[in-house]
Amino acid sequence: MRTSFGDRIVPSLMVSDLDVTLDFYVEKLGFEVTGRYPEMGDPLWAEIERDAVALQVFSADFAPEGFPSRPGLTGTLYFYPDDVLRLAAELRGRVLFEWGPEVMDYGQREFALRDPDGYYLAFAEPA
Numbered sequence: 001m002r003t004s005f006g007d008r009i010v011p012s013l014m015v016s017d018l019d020v021t022l023d024f025y026v027e028k029l030g031f032e033v034t035g036r037y038p039e040m041g042d043p044l045w046a047e048i049e050r051d052a053v054a055l056q057v058f059s060a061d062f063a064p065e066g067f068p069s070r071p072g073l074t075g076t077l078y079f080y081p082d083d084v085l086r087l088a089a090e091l092r093g094r095v096l097f098e099w100g101p102e103v104m105d106y107g108q109r110e111f112a113l114r115d116p117d118g119y120y121l122a123f124a125e126p127a
Helices: 018-028 086-090
Strands: 012-015 031-038 045-050 055-058 076-079 095-102 108-114 118-125
Touching: 012 018, 018 031, 018 045, 018 055, 086 095, 086 108, 086 118
Parallel strands: 012 055, 076 118
Antiparallel strands: 031 045, 045 055, 095 108, 108 118
């Protein structure tokens, strides 16, 4: 019998400037800071949430030993909101879209943006 992985994944991303990243996610995308370390002074790590989505972000100064010294991800983080077009309308003018909204050849309606460290965030739904 297999054990479930659970129903939640929380990516933890290194960022080059935590203040810039928090401003982007909170002010432009509507996330809320739900945790930070240390609690007082300049944070080294923070958790941010919007609805059921959570991300952790941390500075290079807080990276585990042996971690790369600069942010980087060779992939895209996909989010599945209730309504892609409504979310695109909410974010239009606040952030630059890298593509879309459009229906892709593989049958998803999606759009994407990049955060200040170049991480691609795509928002998709079945077309």
